[in-house]
Structures are given as structure tokens and as C-alpha cells.
Amino acid sequence: MDVFKAIQWRRSIRRFALKKIEREKISQILEAARLAPSSSNRQTWHFVVIDDTSIIEQIPKQVALGTKMLVPWVSNAPLVIAGCYTKAWTHVVAQLFSHENHLVDVSIAMAHIALAATALGIGTCFVGWFNEKKLKHLLHIPVNYKIAVLLALGYPADAPTKESIGGIDPRPRKNLEEIVSYNKFGVKF
Ligand SMILES: Cc1cc2nc3c(=O)[nH]c(=O)nc-3n(C[C@H](O)[C@H](O)[C@H](O)COP(=O)(O)O)c2cc1C
Structure with a gap:
């Protein structure tokens, strides 16, 4: 599947089949993250690959108060990847100039993961609703690392609909028009 097709096909999948994701495919997906670009090529990301169902079941419980209803489906995902990052000195300097490159780096890598998974027929959904402090504790993340985002992965439970086939549904x-300017913000073509 070429990259444009993967972009068109990708949609958030929140219902997963019982089928496990094959080791070989997990390796391919992680390779897509490894090859992602990063500022000054620092690669200060770390990916915690969670396939232990007893840990995955805990994830929806590690959310901020009042948001429990937003992510109950995560407990049925066969795999969750936590995209973590720390900062290199180059990131600290960049921050002095308001550049949040450390977050950009890990976000690009996670997008690579989502698109690679799509190309392999695996559904994904990002999860931003979590209590970082509780989740760090659950996953034994060192103090100098933070969790940027989670990605739930699994084979979709539902067959593609007539509309979703080929990513042709609106x-x-x-x-x-609304989101693009030329040369200066607000200037239309
Ligand atoms: C950073 C980020 C955080 C997200 N967090 C959640 C979440 O906590 N729960 C959820 O159900 N979906 C979450 N999503 C999925 C979005 O709701 C979804 O991508 C958006 O509605 C567009 O739909 P699509 O992915 O099918 O194109 C998140 C997406 C991103 C990029």
C-alpha cells in the first residue's frame, strides 16, 4: 500500500478483533518509528509496547477524573504503544526559542507507526485522555521521560463498509481553503 492510500484508509478504530498482532508485523511497525526524522537526529523517543492484557486492562483506569467514559474501549486492544520522550540539550535550547521539538519528534514517529499499521491492515486509535502520572507509575517510566500519547492497535472487529473501502467515504x-494560506497567513491562492 502506498503512503497516500494508507493516509486515505486510516481512520480511528476502537473495536478490535480477538486476533493478536503477529510479532513480525509489530517489528515492521516499530521499524517505521525508528526511521522517523527527529530534530538534530536526537531520537530521544522511547516506545513502550504493551501486549500484556492485564496491563492494557488497567489503562482506562489511569485517566483523569471524570474522563473514564472516554476510553473504556482501550481495554479490548491487543496492543498499545506508549510514545514517550525525554529531552536532549538541543531540545532544551530549542525551547528557549519556543520550539517544542521534543514533542514534534515523538509525534512524527507515532504518525509513522499509525500509517505503517494501516498499510498492514491493522487498525489504530490515538489516546490522549490519560493521567500521565498514574500511567508512568503503571508502566515504570523513568522520571526523566514523559508520555506524549498512546496508540491502541488491533485488527478491526468490523468489516470495512461500502463507504470506507478505499478511504472514499467523506x-x-x-x-x-480554510486551513491553507499562501506566503502570508490568511492570503488565499
Ligand atoms: C493526539 C490525539 C489524541 C486522541 N485521543 C483520543 C482519545 O483519548 N479517545 C478517543 O476515542 N479518540 C482519541 N483520538 C482520536 C480522534 O478523536 C480522531 O483521530 C479524530 O476524531 C479523527 O477521526 P479519524 O482518526 O477516524 O480520522 C485522539 C487523536 C489524537 C491525534
């Missing part, structure tokens, strides 16, 4: 997205 996605609820702003049109390009």
Missing part, C-alpha cells in the same frame, strides 16, 4: 475534515 471524512469530517475542514476543506483546504
Whole structure:
């Protein structure tokens, strides 16, 4: 599957089949993260690959108060990847100039993971609703690392619909007119 197809096909999947993701495919997906670009090539990311169901079941419980209803489906995912990062000195300097490169780096790598998974027929959904402190404790993340985002992965439980096949269903997205300027912000083509 080429990259444009993967972009079109990808959609958030929150219902997963019982089938486990094959080791070989997990390796391919992680390789896509490893090859991602990063500022000054620092690669200060770390990916915690969670396939222990007893840990995955705990994840929806590690959310901020009042948001429990938002992520109960995560407990049925066969795999969750926690995208973590720390900062190199180059990131600290960049921050003096308001550049959050450490977050950009890990976000790009996680997008690589999502698209690689899509190309392999695996569904994904990002999860931003979690209590970072509780989750760090659960996953034994060192103090100098933070969790940027989680990605739940698994084979989709539902067959693609007529509309979703080939990514041709209209996605609820702003049109390009609204989100693109030329040369200066607000200047249209
Ligand atoms: C950073 C980030 C955090 C997200 N957090 C959640 C979440 O906590 N729970 C959830 O159900 N979906 C979450 N999503 C999925 C979005 O709701 C979804 O990507 C968006 O509605 C667009 O739909 P699509 O992915 O099917 O194109 C998150 C997506 C991103 C990029």
C-alpha cells in the first residue's frame, strides 16, 4: 500500500478483533518509528509496547477524573504503544526559542507507526485522555521521560463498509481553503 492510500484508509478504530498482532508485523511497525526524522537526529523517543492484557486492562483506569467514559474501549486492544520522550540539550535550547521539538519528534514517529499499521491492515486509535502520572507509575517510566500519547492497535472487529473501502467515504475534515494560506497567513491562492 502506498503512503497516500494508507493516509486515505486510516481512520480511528476502537473495536478490535480477538486476533493478536503477529510479532513480525509489530517489528515492521516499530521499524517505521525508528526511521522517523527527529530534530538534530536526537531520537530521544522511547516506545513502550504493551501486549500484556492485564496491563492494557488497567489503562482506562489511569485517566483523569471524570474522563473514564472516554476510553473504556482501550481495554479490548491487543496492543498499545506508549510514545514517550525525554529531552536532549538541543531540545532544551530549542525551547528557549519556543520550539517544542521534543514533542514534534515523538509525534512524527507515532504518525509513522499509525500509517505503517494501516498499510498492514491493522487498525489504530490515538489516546490522549490519560493521567500521565498514574500511567508512568503503571508502566515504570523513568522520571526523566514523559508520555506524549498512546496508540491502541488491533485488527478491526468490523468489516470495512461500502463507504470506507478505499478511504472514499467523506471524512469530517475542514476543506483546504480554510486551513491553507499562501506566503502570508490568511492570503488565499
Ligand atoms: C493526539 C490525539 C489524541 C486522541 N485521543 C483520543 C482519545 O483519548 N479517545 C478517543 O476515542 N479518540 C482519541 N483520538 C482520536 C480522534 O478523536 C480522531 O483521530 C479524530 O476524531 C479523527 O477521526 P479519524 O482518526 O477516524 O480520522 C485522539 C487523536 C489524537 C491525534
